[in-house]
Amino acid sequence: MTSRPGPQRIRKLPDERRAEILRTAARIALEEGLERITLRRVADELGVRPGLIGHYFPAADNLVSEAFADAATRERDALLPADEEDRPPTERLARFLARLDDPSSRDLSRLWLNARHLSRFREGLREVVDGQEAVTRGALTALVEDGVKSGEFTTDDALGAALHILVVVDGIGAYANGYTDVGHPAVDGMATATAERVLGLHPGALRGTATATATATD
Amino acid sequence: MTSRPGPQRIRKLPDERRAEILRTAARIALEEGLERITLRRVADELGVRPGLIGHYFPAADNLVSEAFADAATRERDALLPADEEDRPPTERLARFLARLDDPSSRDLSRLWLNARHLSRFREGLREVVDGQEAVTRGALTALVEDGVKSGEFTTDDALGAALHILVVVDGIGAYANGYTDVGHPAVDGMATATAERVLGLHPGALRGTATATATATD
């Protein structure tokens, strides 16, 4: 029981501590919402005093903004992994849409809904949200362009096609806090169907590929 | 100056006072957000004491929920006026989409974004949001069915078509708090283009009609 009292305070390198705080805040944002990121809450999770969080983030708003950026970046990387970049665009896009359809991505939809609303009141967050939107848009546009180059996709407006897909994805995500699914089959596969249409693919081209390849590679 | 002191307190009929409170809260919600609805804030606007608001709404959450319902209902009635019900469905739908495109409907998009996010934390609000969604969905579905009956629209799934349009509308609305428009022409007319497509109309069918008829009738 009385092994060694040990230090009452655990002193960490600033960079390490800051990253730790950010990671914790990002997790809270994803699981419970950006409003739940408070100095006291983050401090409790890390077993430190609230003042310490304030020391690393003198303006609490910045903690919220950076936490969102962190969470959004990680989640996007999971949706469009860099280690898939040698795969055919059709497969990458199919996986992207399949992962979005997965119930586990509900948290991500909630987070975006959260951030987009909260950015109404917090200027700093609004800039971050806009930036993250731009990155996602750019990544999807690049994916579309790859597909056009390889002849898999057909469109003369890669950005327009990407925007179209994203509007549908965000539109479906708007219901992420609702009770259940809308229940109508039209909504379930709408993002995939939209992608197939605006990219000149035959219906189902992004559906079979997704599941089949995913199962095969795992 | 010393006309008549008059009563210090203005005593109103409960129904009247309650409606007045609700109307004020709804306006605040639309202009500044649901979070700005506080007992003190509403009381200030009406020139009464905060306790009075608490008297009519013992649980402040209910004030927020009912204010949203009020605002959403009024706005929907403005988008799909009852006094247009004798007009051809194509025209009604064209006007609906045109009004949504109008910058003044940005507040409405913001409100829905607001409510959908906030409903994550407030059970009561979530039910109201779901209900309002159902009403809108029903109204648009009925409009689509009218068009199918009259032969103007072509679809074998009126609800599916309505849902499709609403997903796009909500998707575009997700950016209502962003800095400016996305700037890409694809996004601007996306809702109208989607409606034309899922209802078997020729491109532009909902565009020309909207402006032309609107100008002609005014």
Add this chain to the structure above:
DNA sequence: CGCGGTATTGGTCGCATGGCCAATTGGTTA
């Protein structure tokens, strides 16, 4: 090993919120 810098603590302050309650007063009714 001891020293110094700074990461960390512990506490306080001001502000805003919702909820609650006894006292008051306005308008209606007898």
Add this chain to the structure above:
DNA sequence: TAACCAATTGGCCATGCGACCAATACCGCG
């Protein structure tokens, strides 16, 4: 005109928030 009762007031409380700051103690460096 007088009495009644409910609409309205005024004030208080507990809670949770961010910001701030002097004191402390950990840990790396000399």
